[in-house]
Amino acid sequence: MAEKYDFDEIIDRRGTDSVKWDLAQDPEVLPMWVADMDFRTAPEITEALINKVSGGLFGYGSIPENFYESIIGWWRDVHHFTVRREWILAGPGMIPTLSAIVRTFLKPGESMIIQPPVYNHFFTVIENCGMHLVKNNLIFENGDYKIDFEDLETKAADPGTKLLLLCNPHNPVGKAWQKKELEKIAEICSRHEVMVVSDEIHADLVLKGHQHHPFVGAAEGYALRHITCGSPCKTFNLASLPIAYSISPDLQVLERIRKTLEMQETAYPNPLAAEALIAAYTNGRAWLEELKDYLAGNFEYLQQFCTEYLPEVLVIPLQATYLVWLDCSALNEDSAGLTKILLDEEKLWLNPGTMYGESGEGFIRINIACPRELLSWGLSRLRNYRNRKVAAGS
Numbered sequence: 001m002a003e004k005y006d007f008d009e010i011i012d013r014r015g016t017d018s019v020k021w022d023l024a025q026d027p028e029v030l031p032m033w034v035a036d037m038d039f040r041t042a043p044e045i046t047e048a049l050i051n052k053v054s055g056g057l058f059g060y061g062s063i064p065e066n067f068y069e070s071i072i073g074w075w076r077d078v079h080h081f082t083v084r085r086e087w088i089l090a091g092p093g094m095i096p097t098l099s100a101i102v103r104t105f106l107k108p109g110e111s112m113i114i115q116p117p118v119y120n121h122f123f124t125v126i127e128n129c130g131m132h133l134v135k136n137n138l139i140f141e142n143g144d145y146k147i148d149f150e151d152l153e154t155k156a157a158d159p160g161t162k163l164l165l166l167c168n169p170h171n172p173v174g175k176a177w178q179k180k181e182l183e184k185i186a187e188i189c190s191r192h193e194v195m196v197v198s199d200e201i202h203a204d205l206v207l208k209g210h211q212h213h214p215f216v217g218a219a220e221g222y223a224l225r226h227i228t229c230g231s232p233c234k235t236f237n238l239a240s241l242p243i244a245y246s247i248s249p250d251l252q253v254l255e256r257i258r259k260t261l262e263m264q265e266t267a268y269p270n271p272l273a274a275e276a277l278i279a280a281y282t283n284g285r286a287w288l289e290e291l292k293d294y295l296a297g298n299f300e301y302l303q304q305f306c307t308e309y310l311p312e313v314l315v316i317p318l319q320a321t322y323l324v325w326l327d328c329s330a331l332n333e334d335s336a337g338l339t340k341i342l343l344d345e346e347k348l349w350l351n352p353g354t355m356y357g358e359s360g361e362g363f364i365r366i367n368i369a370c371p372r373e374l375l376s377w378g379l380s381r382l383r384n385y386r387n388r389k390v391a392a393g394s
């Protein structure tokens with residue numbers, strides 16, 4: 001079928017108040033770091049926003065019923081999971097939602113588990129909420145990642161441990177966790193009365209051949225407090241219209257989060273963000289399917305490029321997200337040093353693996369959600385570094 005959307009268009013984002021493009025002063029810098037795509041959002045969303053804005057009505061807004069209906073429809077059609085209307089609580093962006101959840105259920109100083117290398121703001125949420133960080137590092141074996149269940153068991157068994165913050169799918173290692181893995185987490189956490197909060201902001205970006213399993217589904221049948229958090233913001237590139245929602249069959253849990261959001265004065269999502277969510281979940285499916293094909297093409301391109309020109313770089317398989325995790329330890333063991341050299345000398349801005357915990361040492365993260373031509377420029381800059389390094393014999 002012919003493509004309807006143009007993901008090849010190179011959009012000049014400089015001067016658009018973009019964190020990704022305007023933070024670097026040097027116009028030569030190619031940013032491939034923050035999780036923000038160089039594509040316009042789905043035109044169906046832009047159209048809905050134009051309609052809303054053109055009415056000029058910006059008085060206090062309420063969340064319409066189709067906000068909930070669109071979430072229910074999306075989870076049914078895309079993730080084959082039935083969410084009930086009363087299980088949904090609207091909230092601000094993902095990070096403020098996670099932070100509100102942590103503050104609701106934990107007292108400062110209590111322990112919560114994360115699974116590094118993991119999204120850097122998980123560390124800041126823990127720190128900002130005054131919690132104690134417990135690491136259940138993922139195991140890196142034969143070029144792939146898996147959960148260390150033995151270690152999770154030990155850490156969950158500590159009576160001070162109250163919560164596991166799960167990244168499902170996992171940023172930055174690109175894993176779409178299997179249902180049996182999630183069930184095992186549910187089983188361990190239910191035995192030790194550890195609550196599970198599953199950040200599923202990348203749920204829709206599971207590439208073909210893989211499947212997203214919502215934690216709320218995997219946890220069915222376990223006596224466990226759990227919350228699954230969703231958002232259209234990564235999927236549709238809507239970071240500047242932050243919105244997220246919590247899903248839990250435990251209505252008391254939702255009520256307690258609602259109270260915290262109210263206390264923080266963050267209980268009412270921005271109506272434009274809510275409008276974007278409704279449009280995305282009602283009319284965005286065709287765009288998403290094409291986006292995923294394009295991303296899969298970009299990943300294939302990257303793999304071929306690495307095989308041909310960057311043989312020292314190990315590409316970690318990408319099941320989900322548009323963030324590729326590269327083991328560059330054979331080129332440079334110091335990932336922060338490597339990303340600094342790439343920025344200073346090659347004008348390529350990537351994330352060092354250590355941003356996601358010390359177990360990310362030796363790795364870098366590259367964002368491939370851009371037109372293929374930009375990806376090719378970025379990879380060529382990485383190749384220039386590699387060739388100079390090899391030529392210097394070090």
Ligand SMILES: Cc1ncc(COP(=O)(O)O)c(C=O)c1O
Binds near residue numbers: 095167199231239244
């Ligand atoms: C796992 C994860 N959670 C949350 C976020 C950020 O969400 P928000 O911008 O809605 O706060 C990101 C952004 O990359 C992410 O990767």
